[in-house]
Amino acid sequence: MSTTPATPSSQSLHGLRLVVTAIDLEQSEHRGIAVYSKGVLRALKRAGAEVWLLTQFDPPMNDLRSRRIPKTTADTVFYARVLEGLNTGQHYLSQMSLRQRLLRALPIVKQWVSPVLRARAKLNTLFPQRRYPGRSLKCLPIRELFDNPYLQTERLDYLLNVDGLICADDIFVNSFRLANQKPGEVLEIDLQGFDGLITTCPLHIRPTTSKIFIQTVHDLIPLEYVQTSDHVAGFARRLRSCASAGRLFVSSATQRKFNTSILPTAMEGAEHHSRVLIQSPSLQFPGDALDWEAQMPSLKINAEGKGQLQTLKPGGYLLFNSSVEPRKNLLFALRAYVESGIERHGIRFCITGMLKHDAYSASVSRLVSGHNSILLTGYVDEATKRHLYLNALALVSPSLVEGFGIPVLDAACLGLTAIASPSASHQEIQALHDFEQHVLLCSTLQTSDWASAMRLVTLKQEQQQAALDEQASRRHLIRMRSDRILRYRRYQQLIDQSFDTTICELIQAESGPPPRSHTPRRLQVAPRAMS
Template sequence: MLKALKDSGAEIWLLTDFEPRLEKSVYKNLPKRACDLIYAARVMEGLMEGHNWLHSPYWETKLSKWQALARLHKKWLRLLEILDWLAHRNYATDAMVKVNLLEQFDSPYFRQEKLSYFGNLDGILCARYLYLNASRRALARRPSSLPIKLGNEFDGLITTCPINIRVEGKGCLVQTVHDLIPLEYVQTSDHVANFGQRLNSCLPARKLYVSQATRKKFEQAYGSANDAGGIVILQPPSLKFPAKEHRGLLEQKVLRPSLRTKNHHGELVPFRYLLFNSSVEPRKNLLFAVKAFRISGLAEHGIRLCVTGMLKKDSYSREVAKQADESVLLTGYIDEATKSNLFLHAMAVISPSLVEGFGIPVLDGACIGAPVIASPSVAHREIQASQDFRELIWLCDTLDPTTWAEAMGQIAKAEMARIGDPQAERQRRLSRYDTVSAAILEDFRRKICEQVKPDQLSK
């Protein structure tokens, strides 16, 4: 989204609720520029770690030696957060604090992979408790959306998931709708009432749907009253590869992803493993995939199943760990570079999800030219029907694991016969990915511009 808007000439600011508080008594003698530098660092640390900088691993490590002090530290922080929220529960979003990233061009945070998207940003807007207040309003007895005042500086606000907000005054609001899964499938972690109200707040906004299936479900569930309409966009694939001159390091005889689990059998031979890349939860249907893999007998031929999702502390993840033998590699969390490398060298990609709003792993696999076995969800059918993906994506019913086992066996046999030179196959996949992903990204950029209106993209 950020790249598409930036390539179209937009000035882009990121709205976040990471807003640190600098004690005036501590920093009162420092120059304003120095305080601004400290403030920006605290905001970027929050975005880097996913929580307030006081809760960062650095401070947790410092306090770990004194467990009693650590517990007291956490209790006091929690109490201060509650009191602070009570004082700012009606926080005025027109008082947002600005961090101009052009002034932070040499910040160390710009050189970390997790914040690589900063390259497409002009600045950050900080509004403390923005999302908490929006969620509180969604769960109120009489739900209402949180008003955001953009002022004259901004032409519009685009979300990448439904948020319970509305834009007051000048400026358009574009909400992205991925799915309705918490409403239609019980075994999810989302709060159903909150999620339902967040979707309800999308009605008066322009919308970006990730699939026709999601659009149809949304219109069926919420009707057309006060609906501002929207468009369906095929989002770009997510894999990231080095520039062409630096791709020599991708030529490996053995892959050794860093493991976050107790499964230490971490070697993978290129083009001799099936890849499952997703979160580990019931709707992703990983246990079904493990069962089908064991039925297929591919492990006897040295072919493995690589699972990159992070195991949780629940009964489903415990059962996955129990069923996984040495032929199943559980990597846990992996970074983007490792993920891309695993897709590049996978014999095939599998996605047996019971329900999806879209299906990024299926798109990633097809774009790179790897065979994909996927469940016959409507979203997966849409991906199969686009580009030249029909020959690459196999849609198999998830009612019988033997069907998947047979598909795994057929693909493995065909790929072992087809891939004679691993280097040639690697080059073929990289070249294909460059071409297909560029075409999808350009179509994505064009549709984004149509929805936001080209005359509003730049000042």
């Protein structure tokens, strides 16, 4: 895939009002698709579009309505609750009033509350909301916020590229419920006043009034691999819904699989366009990184089960930066690490994924407990992740199947060795630029192949350092990190240009002739506190 097309005009989408789904930005961990979502927001804003974010966080306001709080005050609280949900990845739960608490304390009420709540939840599952009319949406123009604390938080930095939020209560949940239960019934949303909807993952959804509709397809993994948590029939229906929209694919392999397995079974699709894009790298180095981050003597990090901060020497550890689930094949990489014997050379193994409450994570935990050289950091912030990449000996990505593989792309952009499985997406990354010099594809059929690769990168580093005294070694380390930062910035710019161009091309292809200027309908803002 080429990564050097002409850069799109900075105003190529000027005049378009586009809505992007926030489903993966609502999760507690921001992983691959969240990184992709942020890239889409940046690309649209750079191209001059007005960008709105569709969220299912629509927090309750009953506690304020009962106290007759003025509307302007309630609006401020509503903004805060929505942004708190995005910042924590959790729905806001309103507190009960004193009257509600007193009623709940009565035995007869207490007896019936739980059954009623369970029944209501069951009904919501069996009969999900199918239509979201425009009047039910709450639109929050966050550009109007003054000195809001949430706009200063690191996790919500993507809001710099967002003009407003659209709140639609449980819209993604209901999209999944419809896909899981009812063939043929697609969730409909009225986005009158907006030109288009772009989903960042397949959804069983259809905008009723927007001309542009684009869905993103990352992979077909739940259809190909049993050990996933997705509802298989529901996922298949969500993929079929993509046939009636323009389509963005994160790899040529995903496009090929979709065209083979999904498109022939769908009635629509031929009249819509599709593109394959290269995702933006995920790391963001600050302006003074060469002066500070390139000069760091060591890295200290929290690790589960360790009583104190752990010191990681530059070049002294392998990095696994993915979620902990069977298809990511972490256990295989850990067994290869133990087999390689490089822990006796002082090389550690750092895992940034969160363990889950399942059998696979339990197996990982048992293996880790027997090796002090293996560190479980859990989810790390962006700065820590950046430092871990910058100072690693190599990245390991033994995934059995991938949609794309952001960790491998990040490593290749840095010039950091990536020991990776030979999945089709990793092969596509290896074929870019000079990445074949840094992406080492190894079969996952034998741990011995991976053990050999780990020994290879370890011995190569030892040979480089053997002829250096302490001062020369220090200079070599600073130069290596500086080279990585400069290289990363260069490739990040090239890939971002390609990413922007691809998205703009598809939007323009799906929109047809340039849109006429229009006066959008007046949007409903935060809910009233008083009737």
